[in-house]
Amino acid sequence: MSPSSHRRSLAVLLATIFFSLGTCAVGAAEDAVAVPPPAVDEAAGPGTETAIFAGGCFWGVQGVFQHVKGVESAVSGYAGGDAKTAQYETVSTGSTGHAEAVQVKFDPKQVSYGKLLQIFFSVAHNPTQLNFQGPDQGTQYRSALFVADPEQRKVAESYISQLDKAHVFSKPIVTKVSEATGFYPAEAYHQDFLTLNPTYPYIVYNDLPKIENLKSLFPADYRGKPILVLKAKG
Numbered sequence: 150m151s152p153s154s155h156r157r158s159l160a161v162l163l164a165t166i167f168f169s170l171g172t173c174a175v176g177a178a179e180d181a182v183a184v185p186p187p188a189v190d191e192a193a194g195p196g197t198e199t200a201i202f203a204g205g206c207f208w209g210v211q212g213v214f215q216h217v218k219g220v221e222s223a224v225s226g227y228a229g230g231d232a233k234t235a236q237y238e239t240v241s242t243g244s245t246g247h248a249e250a251v252q253v254k255f256d257p258k259q260v261s262y263g264k265l266l267q268i269f270f271s272v273a274h275n276p277t278q279l280n281f282q283g284p285d286q287g288t289q290y291r292s293a294l295f296v297a298d299p300e301q302r303k304v305a306e307s308y309i310s311q312l313d314k315a316h317v318f319s320k321p322i323v324t325k326v327s328e329a330t331g332f333y334p335a336e337a338y339h340q341d342f343l344t345l346n347p348t349y350p351y352i353v354y355n356d357l358p359k360i361e362n363l364k365s366l367f368p369a370d371y372r373g374k375p376i377l378v379l380k381a382k383g
Contacts, residue, residue, distance in 0.1 A: 179274065179275045179282070179283060179355075181271055181272045181358075181359075181362035181365075181366060182270070182271055182317065182318060183271065183366060184267055184270050184271045184312060184317050185267075185311075185312075185315070185317070186263065186264070186267050187263035187266060187267065187304060187307065187308040187311065188307065188308075188311055189263070189303065189304055189307040189308065189311075190261050190262065190263030190264075190304055191257065191261055191262045191263065191300055191301070191304055193257045193258045193261065194257055197221060197254050197255065197256060198254070198255055198256075198257050198262065198297070199252060199253070199254050199255075199297055200252075200253050200255070200262055200265060200294075200296070200297060200301060201228050201250050201251070201252050201253070201294070201295035201296075201297075201329050201332055202214070202250060202251050202253060202265075202269050202273070202293075202294060202295075203228060203229075203248035203249060203250040203251075203291060203292065203293040203294070203295070204269060204273050204274030204276070204282065204292050204293075205249070205274050205278075205281075205282025205283065205285055205290045205292075206249060206282065206285050206290065206351075206355070206356075207225035207226070207249040207250060207251050207335065207339065208225070208339070208342040208343050208351070208352065208356055209273065209274075209343065209352075209355060209356035209359050210225075210250075210251045210269075210273050210274065211223050211224070211225045211251045211340075211341075211342070211343065212342075212343030212344065212356055212359065212360060212375070213268065213269075213272060213273045213359050213360065213363055214251060214253050214265070214268075214273070215341075215343075215344070215375035215376050215377065216360055216363055216364075216371060216372050216373070216375050217255075217260060217265070217268060217363070217367075217370055217371070217372060218259060218260060218369075218370050218371070218372045219255050219256045219257075219258075219259030219260030219370075220253055220254070220255045220260065220265075220372075220376060221254045221255060221256060221376065222252075222253070222254045222376060222378065223251050223252070223253050223254075223376065223378075224251065224252045224332075224334050224335075224340065224378055225249070225250075225251055225334070225335040225339045225340055225342070225378075226249075226250055226251070226252060226332050226333050226334040226335045227240050227245075227247040227248070227249065227250060227332070227333045227335065228247060228248055228250040228252075228293075228295045228329065228331065228332050228333070229246050229247050229248045229250070229293065229295065229327070229330075230245040230246035230247035230331075231245070231246070231331075232331060232333055234247070235247060235333035236336075237335060237336055237339070240289050241287075241289065243287035243288050243289050245289075246288075247289055247333075248288070248289055248290070248291050248293050249289055249290060249335075250293070250295065250332065252332045252334075253265065260370065262301055262304055263304055263308065264370065266294075266304065266305060266308050267308075267367075268363065268367060268370065270308075270312065270322075270324075271362075271366060271367075272359050272362040272363045272366060272367075273359060274292060275292075276292045276318065276322045276323065276324045277318050277319070277320035277321065277322060277323060278292065278323070279291070279292075279323045283355055284355075291323075291325070292322075292323055292324040292325070293324060293325045293326075293327065294324060294325070294326045294327075295327055295328070295329035295330075295332070296326060296327070296328060296329060297329050302326060302328075305326045306326055309322050309324060309326070340377075340378040340379065341375075341377045341378050341379055343356050343357075343360075344375055344377060
């Protein structure tokens with residue numbers, strides 16, 4: 150299966166129309182929202198920590214975290230369902246319980262879990278959209294956090310409550326917090342897709358603006374050269 154068969158055809162079609170009209174910036178992506186840092190965060194511990202984020206199409210979410218300082222790897226994959234159904238075509242039916250997700254391994258001495266949450270809620274996706282992101286529809290595109298331990302759960306739930314109470318967004322946050330019971334890396338053609346396909350219409354239309362928003366809103370955390378999956382494996 151090639152990337153051209155990916156179920157983002159509607160966005161690709163819209164992007165192509167905008168390109169032909171010379172107005173591709175009109176409604177190109179979800180607007181970034183400047184959100185305050187979490188009032189509750191983890192203390193920096195030794196070693197590498199792992200967190201899983203789901204916020205719509207994993208191409209853009211992976212691309213954002215690959216540009217964050219302190220992130221050691223960001224892998225696109227599936228979370229929330231069983232190993233036996235963790236394949237793209239099956240997950241895309243919306244019947245497996247999976248969410249398209251990104252597993253992030255990071256150095257907590259360089260970037261905290263709370264900072265990653267702030268970036269996630271600010272530029273990586275819109276946490277008020279229930280079971281969709283932009284043109285992508287279905288429970289596999291839901292907003293979710295799969296936490297590794299009680300400390301991550303405490304930080305995540307506290308932050309969601311903080312943002313809702315402050316009415317940072319015009320609608321309530323629908324992000325669900327649940328235990329990480331398994332993560333299954335996506336097929337190779339999904340990895341590093343944003344970096345490897347910068348002119349792909351869906352990427353231009355929906356995801357490259359997220360990288361620019363990251364650079365603009367989080368300049369101290371932005372890394373110009375992304376940490377790629379293929380490089381990490383090599």
